Amino acid sequence: MKKVLSFDVDQTLNVAKTPIPDEIAELLTKCLDKFEVCPISGQKFDQFLIQIVNRLVEFGATKTQLTHLHLFVAQGTQYYRFNLAKNDWEQVYNYPLTDEQVAKITSAIKTAATELGYWEEDKLALGDEIIENRLSQVTFSALGQKAGTEAKYAWDPDCKKREKIVARCKELAPEFAYEIGGTTSINAVTPGMNKVFGMTHLLDELKVAKEDILYFGDMTQPGGNDYPVVEMGIDTITVRSHEDTAYALRGILGVLK
Numbered sequence: 001m002k003k004v005l006s007f008d009v010d011q012t013l014n015v016a017k018t019p020i021p022d023e024i025a026e027l028l029t030k031c032l033d034k035f036e037v038c039p040i041s042g043q044k045f046d047q048f049l050i051q052i053v054n055r056l057v058e059f060g061a062t063k064t065q066l067t068h069l070h071l072f073v074a075q076g077t078q079y080y081r082f083n084l085a086k087n088d089w090e091q092v093y094n095y096p097l098t099d100e101q102v103a104k105i106t107s108a109i110k111t112a113a114t115e116l117g118y119w120e121e122d123k124l125a126l127g128d129e130i131i132e133n134r135l136s137q138v139t140f141s142a143l144g145q146k147a148g149t150e151a152k153y154a155w156d157p158d159c160k161k162r163e164k165i166v167a168r169c170k171e172l173a174p175e176f177a178y179e180i181g182g183t184t185s186i187n188a189v190t191p192g193m194n195k196v197f198g199m200t201h202l203l204d205e206l207k208v209a210k211e212d213i214l215y216f217g218d219m220t221q222p223g224g225n226d227y228p229v230v231e232m233g234i235d236t237i238t239v240r241s242h243e244d245t246a247y248a249l250r251g252i253l254g255v256l257k
């Protein structure tokens, strides 16, 4: 029997960049009684709180239950867990990029997107940004963070625009690794700083084996940001949306009743 359920976030637990829906919040809260629950995503800690933690608390997750929730932030280059004694989340580790690395990646992505006609600053909401420094990675979000879900879905449904940007970035700054994720995003990291890094640390921190983990992701195809997990040999369920994830979780929890 699996000990750990690990989840990609965007498109696996939610509609990209929005709080998880009621059904997922309810199911994940139940999972905390049976499993260690480990979301891993390119997003920042504050987004994990907004999108996941606060929703579980709304659905009655107790502090003891929260100790079974492990947040692998920025593709697992940062790890947070709930400390009961402190009654707060604590950062266990953090592996940030240097300022120089951030500057080089930012320049490569901006150049690539501009050359290809995909640098659409005019479409941004006020105060929004296309490129965001997430400390352990730099993230390109074509329409910014605040764009509507529909616009995001429509921007690059077949990933072709992002594949072109990535191909050019690999020429401009080949020392970094680029992954397509979410609906409009590209994450740039130092090689090896992908979900393999996060999952390897997860194994270490939770003292479990690969076989103990079941992973859910929507980008498990080669080049997708969940693919490194597949390559590691971790059992993976490919989902199209949070509805698929809910379906699978209902099955898992139903069997355990």
Ligand SMILES: [Mg+2]
Pocket (backbone or CB within 6 Å): 008, 009, 010, 011, 012, 181, 182, 217, 218, 219
């Ligand atoms: Mg995803």
